[in-house]
Each structure stands twice: as structure tokens, then as C-alpha cells.
Amino acid sequence: MAAINWNDDNTRIITELFADQAHRGNRPNSHLNNVSYEEISQRFKDKTGIELKKTQIKNKWNKLKNKYGIWKKLLLEQTSAGWEGGTINQDAEWWRKAKVDIPGCGRFQNKGIRNGDNLRLIFEDITNDGHNHWCPTSGDLPQASIVEDVVNLDGEDGIDIDELDESPSNVKGKKERCKVMDLVIECGGAYGTNEHFIGTELFVKREQREMFLHMPTPDIRFEWLKRKYEAKYAR
Known part of the structure; x- marks a missing residue:
């Protein structure tokens, strides 16, 4: 099974296809239903010439869900004082603390999340943002980690541009x-x-x-x- 280069365009296309399936009710719980995978695979191939296997689609879904969960935990409710141009504008010490309590959030230090509108439609109601309601602008982080479901997806069949x-x-x-x-x-x-x-x-x-x-x-x-x-x- 060939690896997929998840560059900006390919990631945008897959999030559009995921969002369409979620909008049509083909995401009954935390994952797509079985009828979605074949359609996504065919439509992705039509748009890119790349054929995706079901496992690759599932892996990308899980990885995007993981990223959106981290982003959601990082923002929570109040970000106005540290929000600038779609990114969180905080100093190095703030980010040092954040990286300890929210593993994986460092990828958002210099940029916000890509395809945010689609990801919100897909994952908003199935990702946990924690119950501590930490405000990033306060400078303080909760004592316990608020990330419960970060998964290790190093084995995903593809290269994500965020990790280059x-x-x-x-x-x-x-x-x-x-x-x-x-x-x-x-x-x-x-x-x-x-x-x-x-x-x-x-x-x-x-x-x-x-x-x-x-x-x-x-x-x-x-x-x-x-x-x-x-x-x-x-x-």
C-alpha cells in the first residue's frame, strides 16, 4: 500500500469529503459508517488520481480528529487577548507550559489549524475539550493534563505536511x-x-x-x- 503525501491540497480535499459525509449524516457516532469509505475513496481518486484504502482513510480521520481535539483544548473558550491572525500569540514561557500539559500543541505555535471550518463540522461534537475551562490568556495551565485521548498515529500510511x-x-x-x-x-x-x-x-x-x-x-x-x-x- 503506497504512502500518501498529505500536503495542503490533499488534506483540504479529504476534509471536504469528510465534512460532506458528516453533513449527510454518515457519521452516526465518532467515526464514519461503512457506506462512506467507498464513496470517499472514489471521489478522492477523481479529484487527485490517488486511490485510498479504507485503512488510510480511517488513519487520516483519526489523525485529524486528534489534531482538532488538541486545538480545541488549546483554545477552549477565551482567547481574545492572545489571538492574532488565526494564531495564538503568547510568549515562549506560556508555550513551554502548554506543551507539557497538551502534548502535540507545539505544531500550532506559529500557525492555527488548517481547514478549521471543515474540521469543526466533522469533529466539534465528538471531541472533548476538557472540563477545566482553562483560559490560555490567563498564563496558567491546569495541574492535571486535559488531554485524555491523544493517540499515537506514527504508523499512519502517509506523510503529513504539518510534520515536515x-x-x-x-x-x-x-x-x-x-x-x-x-x-x-x-x-x-x-x-x-x-x-x-x-x-x-x-x-x-x-x-x-x-x-x-x-x-x-x-x-x-x-x-x-x-x-x-x-x-x-x-x-
């Missing part, structure tokens, strides 16, 4: 995406809107970021995002 080395070009691209998503919010594309959602899909690609940045006013940018969403998702 931070090369200068990758770091630059991530900073550009954060900048552009700040501008999405500024032009009216708040979190949870269609315009913000389509921005998370478009701006993994440099040419789309450049097009957006070239537009002269916030109103024009917002209208462009609106049309992009309608062109892709309007029925």
Missing part, C-alpha cells in the same frame, strides 16, 4: 497565509462566514494569495471571496 521540517520557504508561505487571512477578516470575512471558509481553501495557493492582495479595496476583496464561494458551492 520548517524550511524558510515553508515558513514564508505560512506567514503569507496568516497575513492574507487577517485581510479576509478585515474586509468582512469573519470566522464562520462563507467568505472566511473559501479563503481557507483558496489561500493555500500562492497565486490566489497574490490575486487577493492585488485587489485595491476591502469591498472588492470581499465581493471576490463571495463570488468564489458561490461559484464553487452554490447549487
